[in-house]
Amino acid sequence: MKQIDVWFTVSEVQGIVKTGGLADVAKALPIALKDKGLSVRVVMPAYRSVPDIESCPIVLDTELSYWPHTPYKVRSAEFNGIEVFLIDNDDFFNRPELYAEHNRAYADNGDRFAFFSSASLDVLPKLGLKPDVIHANDWHTGLVPFLLKVRYVSDDYFADMKSVLTVHNAMFKGVFSADELQSIPELHVSGMEHLQYGYGYISMLRAGIAYADRVNAVSPNYAMELMTPLGSHGLVDDFVSRSRDLYGILNGCDYSEWNPQTDVYLPKNYDASSAESVAEGKLANKNALQESFHLPKRDVPLFGMVCRLTAQKGFHYLLPILSEFLRNDVQIAIVGTGEPEMANQLHNIASQYPEKCAFFEAYSNEYAHLVEAGSDFFLMPSEFEACGLNQIYSMAYGTLPIVRTVGGLKDTVIDFDRNPDDATGFSFSDPTPQALLICMQRALILYLQQPDIYKEVQLRAMSRDFSWSDSANEYIKMYKNALM
Ligand code: GLC
Numbered sequence: 001m002k003q004i005d006v007w008f009t010v011s012e013v014q015g016i017v018k019t020g021g022l023a024d025v026a027k028a029l030p031i032a033l034k035d036k037g038l039s040v041r042v043v044m045p046a047y048r049s050v051p052d053i054e055s056c057p058i059v060l061d062t063e064l065s066y067w068p069h070t071p072y073k074v075r076s077a078e079f080n081g082i083e084v085f086l087i088d089n090d091d092f093f094n095r096p097e098l099y100a101e102h103n104r105a106y107a108d109n110g111d112r113f114a115f116f117s118s119a120s121l122d123v124l125p126k127l128g129l130k131p132d133v134i135h136a137n138d139w140h141t142g143l144v145p146f147l148l149k150v151r152y153v154s155d156d157y158f159a160d161m162k163s164v165l166t167v168h169n170a171m172f173k174g175v176f177s178a179d180e181l182q183s184i185p186e187l188h189v190s191g192m193e194h195l196q197y198g199y200g201y202i203s204m205l206r207a208g209i210a211y212a213d214r215v216n217a218v219s220p221n222y223a224m225e226l227m228t229p230l231g232s233h234g235l236v237d238d239f240v241s242r243s244r245d246l247y248g249i250l251n252g253c254d255y256s257e258w259n260p261q262t263d264v265y266l267p268k269n270y271d272a273s274s275a276e277s278v279a280e281g282k283l284a285n286k287n288a289l290q291e292s293f294h295l296p297k298r299d300v301p302l303f304g305m306v307c308r309l310t311a312q313k314g315f316h317y318l319l320p321i322l323s324e325f326l327r328n329d330v331q332i333a334i335v336g337t338g339e340p341e342m343a344n345q346l347h348n349i350a351s352q353y354p355e356k357c358a359f360f361e362a363y364s365n366e367y368a369h370l371v372e373a374g375s376d377f378f379l380m381p382s383e384f385e386a387c388g389l390n391q392i393y394s395m396a397y398g399t400l401p402i403v404r405t406v407g408g409l410k411d412t413v414i415d416f417d418r419n420p421d422d423a424t425g426f427s428f429s430d431p432t433p434q435a436l437l438i439c440m441q442r443a444l445i446l447y448l449q450q451p452d453i454y455k456e457v458q459l460r461a462m463s464r465d466f467s468w469s470d471s472a473n474e475y476i477k478m479y480k481n482a483l484m
Pocket of ligand 1: 021168388
């Protein structure tokens with residue numbers, strides 16, 4: 001069989017622009033697929049924040065062949081050996097951010113990503129590209145599978161193409177008023193009930209779920225959860241009706257970025273080859289972290305957390321018990337931006353416990369690496385988590401993750417008290433602050449009372465391998481299945 005040719009359409013790519021884990025996957029998965037011999041090209045919007053965007057050559061200057069014939073240019077770039085095409089339209093993408101400013105989404109996000117989804121397909125014949133698989137990701141490109149099946153249904157050029165949708169976070173459904181989305185006239189034909197989301201509204205994610213040839217969630221457990229009323233974010237019928245075509249494929253870890261042995265952000269590199277290297281490296285990085293975060297430089301158990309400040313990440317479990325936990329001789333370092341109310345509460349607690357709790361309100365890749373390396377435990381008490389990547393990075397850095405047993409967190413972390421011989425971290429399941437507090441205390445007890453066992457668990461966590469190669473094999477199986 002000839003090598004599979006993939007057109008990967010996505011709204012962000014790590015190393016180019018990133019707001020979340022979606023970008024990490026969009027960088028690493030195409031590389032892993034290419035390493036397996038597939039041909040992979042990526043298409044994304046040409047945001048102004050793409051570094052050196054103006055110097056990326058324009059390879060096409062055109063307009064949508066379909067109404068509303070929006071003009072656009074296509075720029076090309078090579079990134080880690082992958083060809084990336086950037087869809088350039090000033091009205092939609094020449095602005096400071098990707099999706100939102102000051103925590104408020106751009107009012108025309110529906111139009112912006114409807115346009116991008118249209119252009120992702122419009123451009124194919126114009127560039128002479130005929131992929132086998134169109135791989136869409138999340139709501140931003142959820143219309144792509146829909147357009148492939150509806151707009152291009154009788155276009156021979158597209159006849160053999162199949163589509164796949166990867167669901168990274170089904171809470172974001174891409175809900176917009178159908179009237180606003182004039183640029184997708186197909187939305188107004190009859191029979192579109194499986195796209196609707198309330199009267200007069202459509203969900204771009206629903207469009208993708210309904211029309212993609214195959215759908216996958218980014219972990220096996222999230223795929224299961226999506227088929228339950230509790231875990232489906234309201235889309236249980238949509239996912240259940242696709243259950244035969246629904247896959248769960250665990251994300252991998254990009255060890256070229258997340259490896260304590262080579263990490264360029266760390267003051268001291270270390271590796272799992274010896275307990276001494278780990279102990280020395282962790283201590284040096286802990287001290288650097290304490291210095292950067294203005295915490296006293298002491299050898300106390302340090303709990304790190306890096307994430308968007310949203311309810312999804314479990315702040316409603318953490319905030320009510322944080323002061324109580326800080327009565328222990330511990331330190332906590334939190335990095336992130338997001339909802340102002342959560343940021344305020346974190347600033348308050350940090351100012352009450354300046355010796356113990358530091359909150360750095362920023363999105364900082366450098367600090368994300370330092371927190372992973374300098375902490376003893378990493379907090380991820382998520383309400384839900386499609387896969388989660390930070391817990392995987394944490395394990396690679398010998399920082400034991402403390403997670404709630406949801407989504408991919410459940411698939412990746414083994415709890416110490418439940419399974420001491422295989423443990424790689426700590427987990428709890430009740431969605432309550434108290435359950436989190438108990439879990440954090442269990443972690444603390446291990447650290448203080450059984451330091452040798454803590455070190456064993458740490459080395460075990462570091463030796464776990466979540467490389468993208470295995471995940472890429474699963475994606476290839478799904479592609480082959482779609483192409484059968
Ligand atoms: C989203 C999910 C996260 C997942 C990431 C990459 O950010 O919330 O759980 O790891 O996408 O798939």
